[in-house]
Amino acid sequence: MRPHLKDGDRVCIVGAGPAGSFAALHLLHLADRAGLSLEVLLFEPRDFSAPGPGGCNRCAGVLSTRLLRGMQALGLDLPPQVVQTPIRSYAIHLDGDLVSIGQPDPQRRIVSVYRGGGPRLAPGGGVAGFDAFLLEQAVARGARHIPVRVRKVDLDARPVVHTARASYAADLLVLATGVNSRAPLDRAFAYHAPPTEVMAQDEILRPPDWPPDQVSAFFRHPPGLTFGALIPKGRYLNISLLGRRLSTDAVADFLEAQGLAPGLPPAPGSLCGCTPRIAVGAAGCFFGERWVAVGDAAVTRLYKDGIGSAFHTARRAMQGVLEHGLSQRGFQRAYAPYCRAIQRDNLYGRLLFTCWEWTLRSPLLLRAWKLALQAEQAEPPERRVHIRVLWGMFTGDELYRNLFWLSVSPRALRGLARGLRGSPRKVVAR
Numbered sequence: 001m002r003p004h005l006k007d008g009d010r011v012c013i014v015g016a017g018p019a020g021s022f023a024a025l026h027l028l029h030l031a032d033r034a035g036l037s038l039e040v041l042l043f044e045p046r047d048f049s050a051p052g053p054g055g056c057n058r059c060a061g062v063l064s065t066r067l068l069r070g071m072q073a074l075g076l077d078l079p080p081q082v083v084q085t086p087i088r089s090y091a092i093h094l095d096g097d098l099v100s101i102g103q104p105d106p107q108r109r110i111v112s113v114y115r116g117g118g119p120r121l122a123p124g125g126g127v128a129g130f131d132a133f134l135l136e137q138a139v140a141r142g143a144r145h146i147p148v149r150v151r152k153v154d155l156d157a158r159p160v161v162h163t164a165r166a167s168y169a170a171d172l173l174v175l176a177t178g179v180n181s182r183a184p185l186d187r188a189f190a191y192h193a194p195p196t197e198v199m200a201q202d203e204i205l206r207p208p209d210w211p212p213d214q215v216s217a218f219f220r221h222p223p224g225l226t227f228g229a230l231i232p233k234g235r236y237l238n239i240s241l242l243g244r245r246l247s248t249d250a251v252a253d254f255l256e257a258q259g260l261a262p263g264l265p266p267a268p269g270s271l272c273g274c275t276p277r278i279a280v281g282a283a284g285c286f287f288g289e290r291w292v293a294v295g296d297a298a299v300t301r302l303y304k305d306g307i308g309s310a311f312h313t314a315r316r317a318m319q320g321v322l323e324h325g326l327s328q329r330g331f332q333r334a335y336a337p338y339c340r341a342i343q344r345d346n347l348y349g350r351l352l353f354t355c356w357e358w359t360l361r362s363p364l365l366l367r368a369w370k371l372a373l374q375a376e377q378a379e380p381p382e383r384r385v386h387i388r389v390l391w392g393m394f395t396g397d398e399l400y401r402n403l404f405w406l407s408v409s410p411r412a413l414r415g416l417a418r419g420l421r422g423s424p425r426k427v428v429a430r
């Protein structure tokens with residue numbers, strides 16, 4: 001018979017970033033509905049109220065509509081002090097031209113948050129962060145926070161979690177350690193962490209004349225940059241860069257190469273600074289008898305909406321536990337198909353980002369595409385395909401598969417063809 005959770009069973013969740021806290025929240029919600037009483041332990045050494053990298057799971061902190069709607073369904077309303085900025089538009093900077101795209105559907109809200117207590121050198125003191133809010137909610141609903149690092153997890157008949165001071169036998173282990181520290185699993189788990197790329201981030205004070213609700217995106221310069229974004233967060237601007245072989249001075253080089261340095265606070269403008277890893281593929285062997293990995297430690301969407309993936313992988317895994325039990329076969333049936341669907345969607349994402357790079361490299365295509373975007377600005381929202389594709393790629397707010405097929409739809413191709421025939425005009429500034 002397959003093992004199932006019973007009254008009084010202990011669930012150990014290692015890591016209380018979004019994936020760990022969401023796993024606790026989903027599990028407690030589902031257990032409550034099933035009339036099951038569980039002991040849920042959340043192991044997390046980080047103090048999320050501390051400013052700077054020490055209290056922060058280092059990320060740009062843009063929350064997608066899909067995530068916000070999912071949270072609402074779980075009874076989680078973001079407090080106003082946690083929301084730094086509702087994002088209403090993106091300004092795409094391309095070789096001196098500026099293309100401004102607004103939210104294609106006003107019903108789809110996206111916001112920026114801080115993950116920890118704000119920038120390390122914030123002049124105005126700390127801010128209320130997202131990860132602290134989620135952990136508080138998990139504790140308020142019955143989880144117990146154990147504020148220490150897990151040193152090792154052994155796999156005996158059951159997983160056993162070891163901290164410096166104590167050991168905890170678990171009826172179920174949830175691994176939610178992300179990709180920025182080594183997963184403390186014994187080799188018997190046969191777990192392999194996902195592949196990653198390195199990003200660079202910093203925070204600066206937002207200049208008074210900087211649009212308060214607009215993300216600015218930049219490409220190509222300095223060489224190796226895939227994209228760079230300046231994201232408003234209340235009084236601050238977060239700078240996030242993805243690229244190949246980013247130097248230790250990547251943020252300063254980027255500001256210089258894009259000609260942004262003169263308009264921003266003078267040196268030393270840097271208020272924080274970090275080079276976190278981002279997951280770009282799935283882990284190997286991420287579930288087994290009585291254990292499952294969620295969030296980045298398992299699989300996430302390519303480049304975007306990682307917090308949304310944390311929410312949804314945690315939900316699927318915990319639904320699987322309640323419906324199909326704790327065995328490897330149960331997870332294979334209930335959880336693996338969902339993770340494979342994310343991986344398939346990421347293939348479309350790779351294709352889209354590759355097409356985007358080709359467009360950036362071809363002056364003819366780039367001009368046609370800019371003209372197509374320009375022409376769409378005059379169209380009603382439901383007819384704007386290029387704008388919707390770009391918005392979806394930058395915010396992670398829609399499946400890559402949908403965006404890919406939209407980008408090769410007859411309407412999108414007609415727009416590009418008209419652009420190829422069209423005359424170059426200065427593209428509209430915001």
Ligand SMILES: Cc1cc2nc3c(=O)[nH]c(=O)nc-3n(C[C@H](O)[C@H](O)[C@H](O)COP(=O)(O)OP(=O)(O)OC[C@H]3O[C@@H](n4cnc5c(N)ncnc54)[C@H](O)[C@@H]3O)c2cc1C
Nearest residue numbers: 015017018019057059060061062150178295296305306307
């Ligand atoms: C530069 C950058 C920008 C990004 N921007 C966005 C964005 O705008 N929007 C978005 O949705 N996603 C974004 N992401 C992705 C997002 O950060 C991740 O997908 C998300 O944090 C994954 O959540 P998680 O809980 O799986 O992992 P994490 O957030 O990394 O949390 C893991 C937790 O586990 C804890 N932990 C680790 N080891 C142990 C241990 N041994 N014992 C106990 N605890 C442990 C850590 O302290 C941490 O709190 C970005 C990523 C990067 C790198």
